[in-house]
Amino acid sequence: MPTNAEAAETFRAIADLLDVLGERFKPEAYRRAARSIDTLTEDLAAVAARNELRSIPGVGDAIEAKLREFLATGRIDYLERLRREVPPGVAEILHLPGLGPKTARRFWTDLGVEGPAELRAALDAGRLDGQKGFGPKKIAQIRAALDAAAGGPPSARLPIEEAYPIAHRIVRALREGAGADRVEIAGSFRRGRETVGDLDVLVASRDPERAFDVFSTLPDIREVRLRGGTKETAILARGLQVDLRVVDPSSFGAALQYFTGSKEHNVIVRTRARDAGLRVNEYGVFRGETRIAGATEEEVYAALGLAWIPPELREGRGEVDAATAGPLPALVTADDLRGDLHVHLEAAADAAAVERLLEEARRRGLAYLGLVAEGVTAPDGRSASPNRRWRRRCGPRRPASGSSASPRSTRPGRLRVR
Incomplete structure (x- = not known):
């Protein structure tokens, strides 16, 4: 059965190819559906079985039909038709680091470039020199992206x-x-x-x-x-x-915002900038040729009428709209942690090792620390509770007995902790 992640990636592929073909509004509709699928807390198949696909934000009649086709066959005929309209090499270009579907379209329609090899030849021949939007820095980035892609497939995550x-x-x-x-x-x-x-x-x-x-x-x-x-x-x-x-320090905030991503978040930010008559990239926020922000992320977002958005929220899931109303709620940080209930302690650890752990816990402001005896295993596969020998190493503090259990150490379908 196709997964949610596979469905979302398929819809993003449709959006990219529509961008390459010059469609104006359809790409964002498919990206919105992809973002909604990414955030689902249950399988698409279960939602479809209840006839509730239309309840997913961004899913209308056309996209619902494509979702049902994908769940039934693992493919979408519409995507296959789009792939036949776009040369395979152009699809390779749009996946080069730092490039996107609209840039790939320009290479294809304006320069007749239909693949990475032709793009490199165009660079070597100077065909991008003087083209609007392709200054020396951008050309260097494109060349670097081609060099990186030539080094082989990316490593596993x-x-x-x-x-x-x-x-x-x-x-x-x-x-x-x-x-x-x-x-x-x-x-x-x-x-x-x-x-x-x-x-x-x-x-x-x-x-x-x-x-x-x-x-x-x-x-x-x-x-x-x-x-x-x-x-x-x-x-x-x-x-x-x-x-x-x-x-340069003067554009560090803009670069940090740009390279933090995500791609979906940055697309929404750039669209908002364009609607306000501005331009935003890794060098800053510009009104015409004048840079009006860029040194910090806060001023980049402020120039667009937005509160600063924590990196963990930058996934294109409504955070930009929320930031128009003012500061977003504070996220949980390490400073909010009150303790740690699962710190492994080697069976041979001495009193000094225990004291170092406790001192680090105090330094971090933790109110409690749970130590688990590593390498001391009970007959049923559980890590044993702290034994008296190293309980004494905790000094006058009152340790609580505990254990950890791995489901793999029990009979299938059963987990008992006493």
């Missing part, structure tokens, strides 16, 4: 908890060694997604070479794939791609 220590080692090294004014991780990592496909690192500095030199020598780096005037791309030992961009 990495769980954010595995990407977290890598990201913070990179940030710490750049802050300490590159003399950077500011270093931030953008992209899906900053939005707190469960997995990340790559890391986007932004550095505010007027000395890109120094930042690149520090970055290139990090022990996590396996290969530097490309290096340009303001961007360096490297592959880590884990196969994860990291893009380091050095931006």
Whole structure:
């Protein structure tokens, strides 16, 4: 049975191809339906079985019919027809990093470019020079995107908890060694997604070479794939791609907003800017040729009449409309945590190890800490409760007994915790 994620991705593909074909309003209708499907808390098939597909925001008669076709066959004939109208190479172009369907359409209709190889030839021949919207920086970005795509398929997405220590080692090294004014991780990592496909690192500095030199020598780096005037791309030992961009401090906020994404959020933000007679990109917010905002994210959103939007909400799910009414509700942060009930403690840990954990808990302002004996297993597969030997290591504090159980250690369909 097709999944919700597959359905949403199919509708986004329809929207992209409609953009390439020059449709004005249909693409956003399909993207809205895709966003709604992404946020469903149950399977589409269950909604369809109750004849309630029309209750999904953005789903009308036409889209309902396509959803039913997709659930029944795993495909949508309308998408196949669109694919036949657009050269396959143009579809490859619209998936290049930093490019989109409207840019791919310009290459196709204005320059006759129908694939990445033809695009590279057009760059080499100087055919983009002087074209409106394609200045030296944009041309360099397109060339870098082609180079990155030529390096092979992207690596598998990495769980954010595995990407977290890598990201913070990179940030710490750049802050300490590159003399950077500011270093931030953008992209899906900053939005707190469960997995990340790559890391986007932004550095505010007027000395890109120094930042690149520090970055290139990090022990996590396996290969530097490309290096340009303001961007360096490297592959880590884990196969994860990291893009380091050095931006001028005056446009750091705009770059951080742009590269944090998501794509759906940024499309809505750009549409709002256009409707207000403005233009927004990674360099700032512009009225004509005059930049009116860009140093901070707050001023970028304020220039568009919006309250600042937390990165975790930037998924194109109504947050922009909500931000027009004023500040959004505060999200839960690490400062709100009162304690941690599941901290593994090795069976051989001594009193000093316990004290270090407790001291860190105090430093973070935690009111309680739950320690689980690691490597001490009860006969039924559960981690054993703290035994007297290392309970004494907690000193005068009163530890509470507890255990953790894995469903995999019990009989199928049964889980008993006493």
